Amino acid sequence: MTKLIMTFPVTETSHTLASYRSRGGYATLERVVREMRPEDVTREVTAAGVQGRGGAAFPAGRKWSVIKLNDGQPHYLCANADEGEPGTFKDRWILENAPHLLLESMLIAAYALQVRHAFVYMRGEFDLPYRRLASAIDEATAAGLMGERILGSAFDCDVLIYRGAGSYVCGEASALLTSIEGKRGYPRNRPPRLTVRGLYQRPTVVNNVETLSNITGIVRDGAAAFRAVGTADSPGTRLVSVSGHVNRPGVHEIDLGYAFERLLDDCGGVLDGRALKAVIPGGISSKVLTGDEIMPLALDHESLAAAGSSLGSGGMIVIAEGTCMVRLLQVMLRFYHHESCGQCTPCREGMGWLHRIIDRIVAGEGRPEDIDRLYRISAANDGTTICGLGDAAGYATSGILNKFRPEFEYWIEHKRSRFDGNLVCRASS
Amino acid sequence: MSASPTFASLVPEFDALRRRFPPGFESSLVLPCLRRLQEAWGHVEDSDIAALAEYLAVPRVQIEEALSFYGQLRREPVGRWHVEVCRNVSCSLRGAETLLERLSSKLGLAPGDTSADGRFTLSTCECLGSCGTAPVVLVNGVYHENASAPEIERMIEGLERA
């Protein structure tokens, strides 16, 4: 297995500038500001074909190429460190353990995109990640790696941390920018694209923390080296966050195309040796796969798409046999209802509606037609909303209904769960 | 209504923040200033909304909207110890629901309530990015990961004595 990000053993000091430099850190930035033109960097990133690691898998190079150089207006770069997708905690690993990798990558990106001020939008609850990144910024600034005339060149750039304050929807790129503008985080309609009118109406690139963290390696080793890892259509590695009913949850870096079965082994298998019931492969907004479906799969965009789901944010939630999927959907729908920003009609009204129906089913007052209604509300949110939150709730709902409909029918008919409403993995009797 | 002493004492910090941001980013300072005010005082006072609007020259409505929109911001005080239990998917799969019930009976509080003596507030919250170390409990913003009920109950007892 190739490691592009988790390349070093984590110690008490491995996150510091000294440690990062001992691993060759900031040499790439130095070469970039001395030897490369901005367009050379973008060309390399585009050639590498690195896709967004936040969920949508949009090629970063294509996003960058929209930015017009020397157009006389400020450009902005924002690292999306909101990491709010339930089941996802891999960016947190980078922020805590490799903050300088993110910073060096952001500075290289800022150079390529002619950005004077770059932002890291970090979810408000993150504490250690914030302290680690803030101290990394201080170290880099003191070392002349950030600020004015970086490494003696004509390139000036500052990276600022912007902390959120508790809103899932702010992980959506346009809502994130609205939040950096100090407003409540309403997503924006496209057009215009954010690369045309983003932060304060200026051209802005928003990339996920992990996406950006790949930039240093891509520029250092070249696009071909990056493409040598993973699959033809999904180059590179992914950080996957494994949680739920596994013995050793945690963040793993895998080559794209890695076998799911091996990853499950790497995590010590299903808790208590239970059978695998299901996996939500890419954060709760991706469609659930049954254990049988995911077991033979390779983890890359193409294979998961073919199976009707996606790698999303890489947040894998493992669910053991015996878990009640009705209750699981209830937890999810409560979340989407809580986090709907309320701006556009289908999501504002639909999330509450979905939540009230599932609550009623769980309360033993379900009606046979409720299942169809859950499907219909999901469909009414598919592609109709300003951002993806409504779609995501719909995918989660229809995904679980498609695979586990009998559990819902059972609860509606018998007014109780087929699995005693279990979400925790009880030791097998 | 004039600004609170807290606000007045933070103005130098706000000035410094302002210098760090690019020119024209006054509106962006709303969230960091609100976070800082709340950190210092526990919640954001009405009088400080007006003071901040004036200080940043932003419409007051922007601040009121932000305060009501973001889950972490509040205009009312919470207990001295604010205990928040994540109830999202991964934490629920690892026992958050039982943990919440145990905490609720230990503190004699329903989620969302504050004890009469103002010492404890119990809340639920959504995913904190601790899914790999679930379940997670926040106490005054500090993460307690891999939280087991007995361990958290012992900690609460410690806080009750504090």
Add this chain to the structure above:
Amino acid sequence: MPRIVVDGRAIDAAGGQSVIEAARAHGIDIPHFCWHPSLSVAGSCRVCVVEVEGRGLDIACNLPATEGMQVFTDSPAVRERRREMLELTLLNHPVDCGICDKAGECTLQDYHYAHNGAASASGERKVRATKFHALSDRIVLDNERCILCSRCVRFTHEVSKSHGLGILHRGDGSLLRETGDGAFARDPYSDNVLDVCPVGALLSRSSLYRARVWYLQPTRSVCPGCARGCPVDLWHRKPEWRLNALDPAKNRAIVRVTPRDDGRPEGPWICNKGRDLAALFERPRAMQAMLHGRAVPLDVAIDAAADLIDSSKTRIALVSSWASNEELAAFKDALGERFTTFVKEDHRPLPGETIEDDFLIRADKNPNATAAAALFPVRGKPMSAAPSGQPPDLVLAWGEGFDARGLPDGARAIVLDAYGHADHARADVFIPLSIQTERAGHYTNFQGVVRAFDACFDKPASVADAQELFAALAVGARVPA
């Protein structure tokens, strides 16, 4: 200029226009709630969905019209999507049309009948929210009826700039609210949110429950509140819905005032003073002609006025800046040569009134001072002396704001006024006049824009129409007995 095809009809879109704008400019209405021609695009109601060939469904308000685009506004896919969006819009709406003032002119009600028509799809408890929330002492808010289109919020951000409204909280708990500093209550344009609200969420306290809108009809008018002369509609009972059993005054009441969109660059807005025209018009009237305070029939007073004019030598006239162009011209034709004429300021700013701003409100609180000054360009202090140097022996004062104390010693006074005033009894001749709602005419505003107003009601028989009056006072008008 991109050419697009909407429902098979080729139309030319102006550069930068969205599909909804281009379609509207050619008379094709795409259903919408949050979009408003004079406000920014919110794109949140999702009702203005259209189908674009090769691209599927999208919202027309945020879709730039581009060359060759084939747009369908009523395809099966559009109809189904629109129906879904309306179903969601109504999900938590109380559907209390029977007691809602907006019923009859409610976009939600109209669209429901036109595009959905189905009974409620939800068997769930509706989300309850605040009712009768006072946004200000002028406007009451029903949060359950509010569909969160944000038009009113955008109005206060983009047009009146009071920033007095916002949407608090999130999800289906979102609530329209006024800010805590009273900015909305101080917004002199606040009542425009009543018109931009597509549903019955925002209601005027002054007209609350006074009449179903289908009992009312609008009459074209011009606000006389300042020199801007905003085009307005005055709403009053239709003749066929006259309430014979009640106080007849109810049938002559202005129930509400709304802006009349004549496409002027300022947009379809008026200030709150314009909304309160009913109070301005319905002040106590002067209904009785008088000679030295003694009631006489109107024709007797007119005769007496003619005699006074004939018997005086140095005549001064103070003409009303609330008079219409036609009335001013009639005065000039009939009496212009016999009077030295000055323009009088009928109204001055009232205490607490916004004097002037950089939007609509002008410091001159009279609608027609511009036309009056053009017809009667005499400057100077009217009462001290006529240009001849002779002190006047007759003063004709037309309109409000005449101070009888300023009358030169020994001068006679003819006073013409529509509204009651104690000084009227001191005039040698007093003749009551009709008010704006009882006659048609035009005003010329400070920019030179001429706007017409029509009569809402007949004038009472005991008051004079100024145009007829001046014709009667003209030289040679009287048939020798």
